Structure formats: structure tokens, C-alpha cells
Amino acid sequence: MRLDDLRAVIRTAHDSGTALRLRGGGSKDFYGGMLAGEVFDVAAYRGIVAYEPSELYITARCGTPLAEIEAVLAEQGQMLAFEPPHFGAATIGGCVAAGLAGPRRQQAGAVRDFVLGAKLIDGTGQVLDFGGQVMKNVAGYDVSRLLAGSLGTLGLIAQLTLKVLPRPVAEATLCFALDEAEAIARLNAWGGQPLPVSGSFWAAGQLFLRLSGARAAVDAACTRLGGEKLEAAGAFWLAVREQTHPAFTGQLLWRLALPSTTVPLAIDGLRAVEWGGGLRWYAGDVSPAVLREVAQRAGGHAVLYRAPESQRCLEGAFAPLSPALLGVHRRLKNIFDPQGILNPGRLYAEL
């Protein structure tokens, strides 16, 4: 598959007004709003285009599996620091389009923080190049970062350049028996100290804290913090990243993003706390209106993360935008996809 083939499909769809549902590995069909349009499978547009370990970047076509990229990076002792979930066959294009990061998110940054450049095919079939390979580049608006989390609604992200980082030399995981409130307080207090924290996960009265960095720094932090050392920590964090940990089971899962210091919410169904208190998972039969309102009042927002598609369409997967912001979204969508053929309704029904 060549870039021109991708362009041709989008151009044809544009001319005939046919909606397309962009698809990489198909691992995140559960995520977002409506799944509309003819499936346009771009997994065959794959391969690493450039990788320069000493320049800290990798460029790959959108269909390249995350597993392939991470294997190549690991050979050079490097990684995607935002620790994205694979959910099976995730591709780099889908990973950036969804903008979902893993346990290292709070310390290392979000997906968008690592996007350096992107080749975009817009909704008219035009190829646009934004950003580049260098870490610092303030020429022009930063469209490549804007694409992270846009769920394919602004165009097909055909190729990406991402910043990569060295893997930490040492890693250890500590475990503490704490209730939710204590865990949240403790995580925020630690967050203000120069500790090499690289991930946190609380569920069912147990807080797991991952430390990464220089050997000496990790050892010193372990001594200082106490707790119990978790063996086989690699498998544990993999289960958190991939959401195969039992805390994530169930038909209905809500993802609440909150200011990390938010005290425990007066809502039933809490399953897990991540990202130093900034991310909290709720499951079961919780009223969407109540959840959304509570999250908003706390200064955050709620995502209907896993639910039947019909319910995601009905409730909206993401928290509604203010009229002013929705206006900006509509105008941006119109720039890149004037016919509205790319992933319509996947982010918001209005886009």
C-alpha cells in the first residue's frame, strides 16, 4: 500500500460524499462515540521509515504495530515513554489518534507530548506535513500535536514522528495497604518530592507505586518509602497498561479524569485510581448524569469508556463542550474535513 493509494480512497470518498471509518489494528473500536462509515483499513500502510537513537526520534507509517516499534526501540535501550496500551494489535496511527497513554503518563507526559511531526491526509485527499524530527520547532501552528486524541476526525494520520527516550536503568515496585483517601493523599505528597515515581495504581485497598531511574535513586527511594517490594512487577504493570487487571472487568466502565488532589467522590463503583490520583475508574450501574456532574464540579470530566455502542451514541462518550469551544471544534473540523466524511460522530455527534 502506498501513500497515493490512501489519498485516492479518501479523494474518492470525498467526491462521492461517502463516510469512512478509519481503522488501524481495530483494537479500540470500543472507544469513542458512533462507529459510522465504510471501514477503511490502513493497517497495510506500515513500516518504520527512520529511526535514529541518538536523535531520539522514530518515524513510522500509521499501520505499524506498536509491538514492532517497541521491539525495535528496545534493541537500542529506548522506549515510547507514554507507555501506550496495545489492546492486541494496536498500531501507531491508532495510538496517536486515540491519545490513550499508560501508567507512565503522569510523570512522562501524554501521547501529544511526544508527537514531533505528522503527515496527514485531510478529508479532501490532500497530503499535509506538519512539524518535523527536531525536539524544538515553533514555526507554524502545532497541528501535529493537535491530532493526538482527535480520533481520526481531522484526517488520516498517515505517518508520525515521535520522540523516544532511554529506558530507565532500574525499576522497582512498592506495595502499600491504604484506603482510597490515604492513597490519594500519599500520592500527592510524594508528587511534590524529588522521587523517581513512574507509575501508580490503587485498587481494592492496595497502592502500587513504581519507581524508575538510576539504580542508586531507585534504591534510595525504596529505603525511604518503605512498603513491600512487589516481585514480577513487569507482569503487573503490563496488566494495568493492557487493562487485563481484574479492576477493569465489566460491561460498563467510566474513566474520570480529575485534579489529582480531588478527595474521594461520593459515588459507588470505584474500581481503580491511576496517575497519582488524576485518573479514577468506576464501573457498574452509575447514573451518567450524576457522574458527569460530579466530575465537572471537581474540575475534571468523565468519559464513558466502555459501554455498548448504542449507549455511547446516546450518552456521548466524552463530556460535552461549551458552546464557544464546540464552535471552535466545528470550524477546525471544517478546515480539514469539509465534507465531514472522516469518522463522523466518533468524537462528538456534532463533528
Added chain:
Amino acid sequence: METAETSFLTDRAGLAARLGAILPAHCLLLDEEELRPYECDGLTAYRELPMAVCLPENENQVIAILSTCHQLGVPVVARGAGTGLSGGAMPHAQGVVLSLARFNKILRLDPLARLASVQPGVRNLAVSEAAAPHGLYYAPDPSSQIACTLGGNVAENSGGVHCLKYGLTVHNILRLRVVSIEGEVFEIGSEAPDAPGYDLLALLIGSEGMLGVVTEVTVKLVPRPELAQVVMASFDEVGKAGEAVAAIIAAGIIPAGLEMMDQPATAAVEPYVKAGYDLEAAAILLCESDGTPEEVAEEIARVRAVLMAAGAREIRVSQSEAERLRFWAGRKAAFPAIGRISPDYYCMDGTIPRKRLAEMLAAIVGMEAKYGLRCANVFHAGDGNLHPLIMYDAAQPGEWARAEAFGAEILELSVRLGGSITGEHGVGIEKINQMCVQYKSPELQAFHRIKAAFDEKGLLNPGKAVPSLHRCAEYGQMHVHHGALKFPELERF
């Protein structure tokens, strides 16, 4: 000078009357002598006198000023401390300067949540000073941090010497409150992660005052490392220093700062700052390590080994905080030091892949001969961001034009080497022509449409940051690259 770009014709008396109805007398400047200090920013070679300067004291006044200018079709240029180096805050002759200087309050500092909400006129360093008692600081530290404001940092996506490890402004902002040109207020980002919808923070940060006026900034604060130490290494050849930079990164080390200065730069700085630089060396590297004492000791040992292997002729490690600050003092004083040995200097801001450093430096030596001007080089070497300082004398006829051409050639070479025309200073008015080299017309058109999505009439900072396609067509006619004519779809005139 400008063709086919929007032109404005403002009724001075009418504008003054409308602004006078919004602002108290001490918030509005209209006389030429009062306007004069605002005619340029840190790039003094470009000057323009605005029709009025507004110094609002609250958001309602900002809203009223913007909606009035929107109604009257008057250009608005927002301004922080005016320390920018690309002419981004240069006024428009038919417009208003909107100074946020009086928006200078830290509204909230939450040490537990590690964040601060500040007004845009708060100085960068003031945030770190306020956070210091809690063991926290705001990471981006542009060298003008004692004067530059957060609002300006947001507009330019400012970097600094520590952004290799701690990121740029875009990585350290949580939320912005913005007033649109129509006077509508909206908030983007949030104190919670991953705000819903498009990542408008990424779009607004670095947008050079083209999309909206920021009235509140929420920044992330990070714990101050327990210890920082800097290694200073000197090299016989600039190329070896460049290779040492790549070798440090390749060894899996992300230093807190990694800076390089060439001999002309150290020679200018040393008599002024007495930092103890090796003046025999062709180039020196400063490599900072921070973290816990154990971490720093481990990293410094690794850095030292890499530098030895890369052929360093001398290596010194700061033994006290005073010595660390002295090593840095020379780097941070590089610009004023050049100002002491040359009547004027012109600072460039290209970014290139690290491995092309030696190539770029050799090319700059060639350009010094070509343009008959000297150039000292300081780099944020770790992220490939160059600051060549071209020395000239504005009083000598023709020297500024040569300096400008010299600078343009460096920027265009940066693009050819796989980099960018600006790493952290912004395009402003200064690099508007080089944007035509970095981007093709579809991308520039997309930028114009993004601008229009926020500012349909094109009133916010007109003529900056993104060139018109006609300007590029004219510039492309002067500079045909690789035999290919850019913007072939446009008429030439």
C-alpha cells in the same frame, strides 16, 4: 512593501474616543512620546509606532477592548514584557498594542496539587520564586526569565536550557483562559489530565498572539531536584564537541541541560563573567545532571566516561552550588557579552538534528567570510537549537542588510539539514520569509484557515507568523531552491 495582504485604515480620533470610553486615563496611551517605548520588542531592528497602547487592569476591559477593535476592524497586538526576539510584539501602524503588563498577580498556588494559576503578565522567574518555599519550581527557563512573562512564554512556546529533560512551555501548561477577538471567553485544558475534545492547548501555545489573548495561565510545578551539578568539558575541535553531544544521548543519558559555546563566544564572555572557561578550547560543553545525590553521582560518572572517550581535553565538575552557577553564568550572559564587543548583534534560532552540528558550524565559518561579519555560537546542543550571534554595526551602511542575509542563509540551511527555522523564539516578523522555505502552500493555507477559525477578520497580530502565499511567491522568485520553483500555482509579479 506588502502586497495582497489585508490592509487596514484606522480612524485615529474615532479609535481614541472609543478606547477612552472603556479605559481610565492611566490605562490608555495615545501621545507619540508615550507610544515610543512600545515601538519594538527585543528585536530592535524592526520598529513601528502603534496608534494606541492599552494597559487594561481586568478581564472585562480586555473583552471591551477586543470587541471594540473587532467592531472597528482595528488590528491588535498583544504584548507581555517585550523581550521577544522575533518581532512578534512589534506594533501595527494602524493598530492597538494590548499590554498585559498589569495582569501581574499570582492568583493561586497549590503546593499539594503542584500547580499555579497566574495572570499573563507575571514574570517567568516570579513563579519559581513563589513556588520555592514549597520545594517546587516552574521548569521552562528562557534566558530572559528574569523579565519575560508567562503570557509571552505561552505565545512563543518558550524553551530554555533545561527543556531537553523538562520540556517546553507546551509540556508545562495545564490550562489557559482566553479571550477571542470577538470578546468571547473560553477555557482550554484543565487541571485534570486529557481535557475532552481537540488538544487546543497545543494549538494555542506557540501561536504568537494570532488566535486569542490569554488572561490566565495555569502551570505545572515540579519538585526542585535535591542536587544539580554541571560538568564542563573542553574540546580542540568543534566537531568533536558535537560528536560528544550525540554520544551522551546515545549512551541513554538525558541531561538536565546540555549546552555548547564556541571559542568566539567563550572569548567574549570570559572577561565579562570570569566563569573560568578554557579559552584555548575550540568549544566547551556544559552538561548538567540533577536529581538525588546518588543519581547525580552515577550520571556524572557516566557523562565523564563518555566525554573522555569523545576526546575532551579537560573536564571539570562543579564542586559547589556557587561554582555551578558560575559555570552557567557565562552561558546565560552570552548575549550581553556579545553586545559588549560588537555595536549590534543579530541572534538566530534555527534547530537542526544534533548530528549535523559540525556541518552547520563549518558552513557558518564560510558565511562569515562571505558576508564579512563575525559570528559567535551558543547552542542548546542537547536539542539541536542553535543561537548564532551575528555581529554587525547598524551605523555602517549595508551591514544590517548583510547580517539579515547571513541569518536567512543559516535558517534556510537549518531547514535543508532536516531542522526548523525557529526552535523557541518564534517566527514573528523576522522569519516570515523563511516560513516559505520550511512549509509548502497546502500547509500555509491550513495555517491561514486555522487563523480564520479563531479570528475571521485577521485582526490579531496581522502580518506575523504565517506568510501570505503571495509573499512566498515573491520570495520564492528571489530564492529558487534546487532548481524547483515553489508555489508554482501562483502568479508571479
